[in-house]
Amino acid sequence: MKISVDVDCTPEEARRFMGLxxxxxxxxxxxxxxxxxxxxxxxxxxxxxxxxxxxxxxxxGMGMWRQLFEQMSGTGKK
Structure with a gap:
């Protein structure tokens, strides 16, 4: 079973709802x-x-971010 819910709100309303x-x-x-x-x-x-x-x-710091993105995309060294 798949259920979808569409919420129509502004970014400000979404931020407040999420508690950000x-x-x-x-x-x-x-x-x-x-x-x-x-x-x-x-x-x-x-x-x-x-x-x-x-x-x-x-x-x-840039190397750390690069490594993180490579691991997430699966292109990093294993």
């Missing part, structure tokens, strides 16, 4: 920082520091 935190203020701060960066002009140093802030553990 409201990150809209964090999103607003992030967008403002991106606007300022673009208005000030993106330099290679700015781009490097921004990318490093996205990957706190640097190359080791």
């Amino acid at each position: 935190p409201d990150l809209s203020s964090v999103h607003d701060v992030y967008l403002e920082k991106m606007r300022r960066t673009i208005e000030d002009g993106i330099t290679p140093d700015t781009l490097t520091s921004m990318v490093q802030s996205w990957a706190p553990m640097g190359e080791a």
Whole structure:
């Protein structure tokens, strides 16, 4: 037996229903920082520091994510 349920709701309603935190203020701060960066002009140093802030553990962190995705997709070494 297969049962399907369709729920028609906004992303905000779904977030509240699932009990997820409201990150809209964090999103607003992030967008403002991106606007300022673009208005000030993106330099290679700015781009490097921004990318490093996205990957706190640097190359080791990126390697960990790569390995995780490879294991999930079945393309990793066995």
